[in-house]
Amino acid sequence: MINGQIAPPRPCIFTPQMWTVFELVGEGVFLCDTSGRLCEVNTFACQMLGYPRSELLKLTLWDLLTPQARPLSLAELKVGQPVFMEQHLRGKDGRLLSVEISAQRIDDDHLIAFVRDISERKQAEAALRQSEEHFAKTFQASPVAMSISRQEDGQLIDINDGFLDLFGYDREDVIGRTALELGLYPQPDERVELIRQLREQGALYNYEQTIVVKSGEPRETLISAEVIEMNGEDHLLAIFVDITPRKQIEATLREIVDNMAVAQRISHFGSWEVKFTTDLQPVEPHLWSDECYRIFGLEPGAVEMTTELFVSLIHPDDRQVMQQRVSQAIEEYVFHPYEHRIILPDGTVRTVWEQASVVLDETGSRPIKLVGTVHDITERKQAEAALQANKKRLRLAIEAAELGIYEQAVSLDGNTYYSERWAAILGYDLEELPAPTDRYEWVIKQVHPDDLATLAAAYREFVVGRASTFSTEIRMKHKSGEWIWIKNYGKVAERNEFGQITRILGVIQDITEAKQLETQLRQAQRMESVGRLAGGVAHDFNNLLTIIQGYAELMEDRLNLDGLLRQSLTQIQQAAHSAAGLTRQLLAFSRQQMLAPAVLDLNHLVGNLQKMLTRLIGEDIMLEIDLTEAVHPVLADPGQLEQVLLNLAVNARDAMPTGGRLIIEMANVELDQVYLSRDLEAPLGPAVMLAVTDTGCGMDQSTQAKIFDPFFTTKALGQGTGLGLATVYGIVKQSGGDIHVYSEPGQGT
Missing domain, CATH: 3.30.565.10 (Histidine kinase-like ATPase, C-terminal domain)
Known part of the structure; x- marks a missing residue:
């Protein structure tokens, strides 16, 4: 029913079976008389235009078409010619639908129209036209060199100004010719390889290729290429990015890096970089130079340097200091250089010097990385230790020898150096000595007057070059006022351009005790001579005493002596006994008496x-x-x-x-x-x-x-x-x- 009335029956032009087919067609089917009044429509037509069937049948075909399409359509249909056209139909909601109409008169009173919705296709075509227009504008306006060539024969059909600028050609020199004809590729096989990879991959991006411009100069480029369809043919769209300056910079940087690597290896300096996250945690892995790896006993690049691995290479006793330095750098934005020990994978312990700079973000409020260097100073530390050991040995030797060191300028007004031991030998502290420029004159005043001539003669022979060293034994006044014997030895420390001595290095030694021992030795030698003489006399005297004692005993035994003679004989015996004691003392003095335990x-x-x-x-x-x-x-x-x-x-x-x-x-x-x-x-x-x-x-x-x-x-x-x-x-x-x-x-x- 339509508006409460029963809908008119379908015309009998088509059988019900035919209308069933029309219902299955995915297009709108419109049956109308020659005046354009709609007699029948299928369900798809109703859905496409948004009308109920009853409403749609009250309209004419011309009510649905735009006014511009009516005269042409009607005129064509009246003469019985089929009509194929693209038009716009207005739906119930007022929107315009792009449609494709195929209409035909089926008898004198009726015509049938098949309507297909092509709105999406038209939108796509519009988008394509817009894209093509945009592509054309972009193609020509792009500063990057671009070309379009037929894939079949490589003939260039379009280029932009960027292409002309890069290659140095005029447009008429290029259009209609191929890249090989222009000599753009140093080797023809290089383009063949490029096309092969393009076919395999479907597209190429950032393909490095050397090309030759019109002047014959080679240029380094990045080529990106893709197959596009134009007029039903496959074409090659190519983009050329000139990276020659970048490649030159890269070559320079590689040379700098190589030179830096050589310099680092020679000097045992390694460089490193540690980046930080926003919460100031180290980013893994760290960036290390090859020499940095070598310093730590690792093959360059063999392992990724992580915080855990780095800490494991630090000597256990030095890890806390390292962590303090890093924490301090993060907090204060300053890295304080320090030295620490490392343990190589083979167990070797070495010493390194670390220094770094803190890099802050754009606001200057947060560290983003540490950039530093590490220097292997093991040999230097060993040399320093050896030097200190040598200094200690020299100091101990000098102390053991009780030597006082001095350095003296030949000119009287020159500076002098005297060690603490030098001053102590004379009983002074260094602070008690005169100023350096006045010490030489003061020293001369301490020399015994009788020894000045000896000192002057030895010094003169040395300075004029007749002796390479000088050595004297002189007496000098001690702080206590006593005269002590000094051994003075010196040699050349410095000469001027004329070969003249300008500075002397020497030592002094207190030999007073040795001099006293020499005196005692001479006295002992005299006593030894006396002892040998006393020993000889004692033996001879003992022989005489033996005879005296023997005869005294015979006289006492054999003679009948009276009181006076016996008293005299007794005195002889007592004197002989005392003389024997004296003999024993002489023998003891001469150490020739035998012990009688x-x-x-x-x-x-x-x-x-x-x-x-x-x-x-x-x-x-x-x-x-x-x-x-x-x-x-x-x-x-x-x-x-x-x-x-x-x-x-x-x-x-x-x-x-x-x-x-x-x-x-x-x-x-x-x-x-x-x-x-x-x-x-x-x-x-x-x-x-x-x-x-x-x-x-x-x-x-x-x-x-x-x-x-x-x-x-x-x-x-x-x-x-x-x-x-x-x-x-x-x-x-x-x-x-x-x-x-x-x-x-x-x-x-």
Whole structure:
């Protein structure tokens, strides 16, 4: 029904079966009379225009067409000609649909029209036209070189101005010719290869290719190409990007990088870079130069350098310092250089120096990376350590030799250098010496007047070149006012362009003690001569005494002498006995007396000497003897032990000129391993200790170290031979004993 009325029946032009077919057609089917009134439509037509069938059948075909299409369409249809046209139909909602209409009269009163919606196709065609227009404009306006050529024969059919600028041709030189004819490719096979890859891949992007421009100059380009369809034929759209400047820069950069790599390898400098995320975490992996890898004992590029791997290569004792440096750099934007140790994969420990710069973001508020260098300083550290060791050895050697070092300019107003030891030899601190420019004159004033000529002669011979070194022994005044002997040795430290000496380097040494020892040696040699003479006389004298004593004994036995003669004979015997004691003393002095060891009771021996010792030390000194009842017996020469006690008593007496106490005591002792650790020659086991103590002036450590040396004495010249304590030491040692001394200045011995 239409508007409450029953819809008119379908015309009987077509059978129901035919209309069923029309319903299945995917196009709109319109049946109308010659006036254009619609007699029937299919469902697709209703859906396409948005009308119900009943409404659509109230309209004419011309109501649906645009006014411009009506006269032409009607005129053509009236003469019975088929009509094919593209027109616009207006839907119920007013929108225009692009349609393709195929209409035909089927009898005198009716015509049929098939209408296809081509709106999407028209939109696509419009878009294509717009795209083609845009492409044409872009093609011509692009500064990049572009060309279009037929794929079949390579003939160029279009180029843009960028192409002409790059290749240097005019348009008429290019259009209709091929790239090979123009000689754009150095080798024809190169274009063949490009086309082959294009066919395989469908498109090429950034294909590096050397091309030759009109001038014959080669240019480096990136070619991107794609097959496009034009007029039903395949064409090749090619884009050429000139990268010659970039390639030149890359070559320069490669040369710089190569040179830098060589420089890094020669200097053992490696470079590195660590980037940070927004939360300041290191980006993995780090960027390391080849030399950086080599410094850490790794093959360049063999592994990716991560934070974990880097930390594992740091010496465990230095990892905390490294982490502190990085944290400090992130917080303060400053990286403080430092040195640390690394452990190579083979276990070798080396030392490196790290320094870096902090790179901030554009706002300057956040570090984005650390860029730094690492330098292998192992050899330098080893050299420094060796130098320090050499300096230490030299210093110890100089200290052991007690040498004072000086450096002197030849000119009198030149600067000088004197070591602390140099000043100490003369009893001064460095601060007490005059200014450097005044020291030379001051030093000359310290030289003994009698030695100035000797010093001047040696110095003159050296400066004028007749001697390469100089060495003198002179006396100089000590701060205490005493004159000390100095050994002065110097050599050339610097010459000017004329070969003249400008600076001297030298050392001095205090040889006062050596000079004193020389004097003592000469005196000892004289005493040795006297000793040999005394020994010879003692032997001869002993022979005479033997005869005298023998005849005195015969006379006493065989002659009946009266009182006066017997008294005279007794005096002869006593004198001979005293002379024999004198002979023994002479032999002891000359060390030619044989020991006669016997088992002794030291209590008895010391008791027998008490009166003699009392007379020997004088009235101002009190003798105290502390005897032990159960003292062990000892095996020794009694005469020699008496000599030991007498010598010690004499030394004690001389140490107490104003009086004091002399104490002799004995005790049984056990010599254990602790004692032997101080004296390897001492016997192990039970022994008897005999101590002689005085309350005299005492001795310092340096004197104690020399008191048993032959010819050493603290007494004035002529008051001692220096053999007393040496004899004591020899007797004790020869008797299988041991001797020690303990003393402090002012505390006795």
